[in-house]
Amino acid sequence: MFRDTIDGFVQNHMTPDFEKWEKEGKVDRAFFKAAAEYGFLGLTVGEQHGGMGLDDMYSLVLLEQMARHNMFGPALGICAHSYLAMNYLNHAANEDQKQRYLALSVTAEKIGCLAMTEPGAGSDLAALRTTAIKQGDHYIVNGSKTFITNGVYADYAVVAVKTDPNVGAAGVSLLIIDCNSEGYTTTKLNKLGIRSSDTAEIGLNNVKVPVENLLGEEGKGFYYMMESLQTERLSVAWLCVGSCLGVMDLTLEYIKSREAFGKPIAKIQVLRHKLAELQTEIDCTRALMYLATQRLAKGQNVVKEASMLKLKSAELFKTVTDECLQMFGGYGYMEEYKIARAYRDARVGTILAGSSEIMREIIAKMYIDGIEYNK
Numbered sequence: 001m002f003r004d005t006i007d008g009f010v011q012n013h014m015t016p017d018f019e020k021w022e023k024e025g026k027v028d029r030a031f032f033k034a035a036a037e038y039g040f041l042g043l044t045v046g047e048q049h050g051g052m053g054l055d056d057m058y059s060l061v062l063l064e065q066m067a068r069h070n071m072f073g074p075a076l077g078i079c080a081h082s083y084l085a086m087n088y089l090n091h092a093a094n095e096d097q098k099q100r101y102l103a104l105s106v107t108a109e110k111i112g113c114l115a116m117t118e119p120g121a122g123s124d125l126a127a128l129r130t131t132a133i134k135q136g137d138h139y140i141v142n143g144s145k146t147f148i149t150n151g152v153y154a155d156y157a158v159v160a161v162k163t164d165p166n167v168g169a170a171g172v173s174l175l176i177i178d179c180n181s182e183g184y185t186t187t188k189l190n191k192l193g194i195r196s197s198d199t200a201e202i203g204l205n206n207v208k209v210p211v212e213n214l215l216g217e218e219g220k221g222f223y224y225m226m227e228s229l230q231t232e233r234l235s236v237a238w239l240c241v242g243s244c245l246g247v248m249d250l251t252l253e254y255i256k257s258r259e260a261f262g263k264p265i266a267k268i269q270v271l272r273h274k275l276a277e278l279q280t281e282i283d284c285t286r287a288l289m290y291l292a293t294q295r296l297a298k299g300q301n302v303v304k305e306a307s308m309l310k311l312k313s314a315e316l317f318k319t320v321t322d323e324c325l326q327m328f329g330g331y332g333y334m335e336e337y338k339i340a341r342a343y344r345d346a347r348v349g350t351i352l353a354g355s356s357e358i359m360r361e362i363i364a365k366m367y368i369d370g371i372e373y374n375k
């Protein structure tokens with residue numbers, strides 16, 4: 001039922017404009033508005049803030065089913081708004097901030113982005129150099145952020161800053177910054193894939209941010225990040241697994257219709273076995289994803305599972321698009337075939353929201369060294 005609603009949304013509000021968005025490098029704002037009207041932007045937000053108050057399983061279904069239609073860019077836009085930016089507000093914002101930002105995000109009156117990565121600090125976020133120095137009732141923010149999804153078109157950014165530049169992780173805080181603030185600039189970045197997803201570099205030059213926009217407590221930014229990263233990483237897994245299913249749908253249809261040596265290529269054993277193997281891997285990953293999301297919904301710690309799923313689903317998306325493109329032969333290399341775009345789009349999965357190497361590092365520390373990451 002919910003999946004049918006999502007399919008209807010995709011058909012009416014994504015498919016008609018998708019090619020235009022890919023060319024323009026952004027989705028229309030009307031896309032977010034339509035998603036809000038379907039209730040998609042506030043699934044896990046409490047009813048008192050205009051949301052649905054549902055558990056994380058609904059979010060899984062939303063992103064998985066949306067991604068299954070092979071339009072990764074707009075699906076990532078929703079993901080960055082709802083499960084990156086809004087997720088922080090939902091967990092760490094006070095009531096005033098929830099009224100000013102979270103409630104307006106549910107209705108798409110405000111679009112959000114999450115700005116952690118800097119030109120000199122990606123995997124190693126404790127090394128971030130953007131500073132926020134308190135002066136009276138404002139912070140003065142200086143620095144830059146890069147690779148920020150929804151960066152150009154967002155109305156507010158949840159930004160990681162150093163309120164105490166003399167210490168590492170303990171000096172990190174989070175600020176909500178209005179993107180129309182003086183000294184806040186954006187530059188759109190040109191990418192290999194997910195072209196309809198807007199990605200930007202953000203400049204922060206003496207930006208004045210009222211102290212009321214500090215998220216949670218000063219110096220606790222890293223703690224909030226660790227807490228939210230589980231949802232962030234699972235949300236990327238929801239997208240990647242959905243995308244794998246979408247690519248398999250395309251491939252199945254193609255190999256049944258394409259003939260070689262007098263029969264559909266779907267009858268060629270080596271291709272059949274390859275697809276069977278890929279589907280097995282997808283189903284196994286999907287099973288863990290459902291289990292981990294159920295645990296997340298119950299408030300349990302899923303740092304290990306979220307890291308494993310981010311790693312496995314993103315690597316699998318890359319493998320599936322590569323193997324499936326091969327089954328399309330020369331047509332797979334042509335832009336008018338969706339598989340070509342999926343191949344480009346898949347490449348980002350192992351990089352964003354924590355690279356595969358960082359995921360392996362976290363899993364190894366937990367599994368080999370017995371380290372526990374309590375959220």
Ligand SMILES: Cc1cc2nc3c(=O)[nH]c(=O)nc-3n(C[C@H](O)[C@H](O)[C@H](O)COP(=O)(O)OP(=O)(O)OC[C@H]3O[C@@H](n4cnc5c(N)ncnc54)[C@H](O)[C@@H]3O)c2cc1C
Pocket residue numbers: 080084113114115116117119120121122123124146147148149150191199348351352353354355356357358361
């Ligand atoms: C399209 C796109 C959208 C993005 N959206 C956002 C967003 O909305 N918000 C945001 O804040 N960021 C975003 N990012 C940034 C993304 O999270 C970072 O690119 C990622 O965390 C890696 O950081 P980096 O690019 O600085 O690479 P680096 O940290 O410089 O790493 C370079 C390479 O070294 C490896 N490496 C680094 N440290 C280790 C280690 N200890 N062990 C093994 N290998 C290591 C990495 O895995 C990588 O392969 C986005 C990136 C892209 C490409």
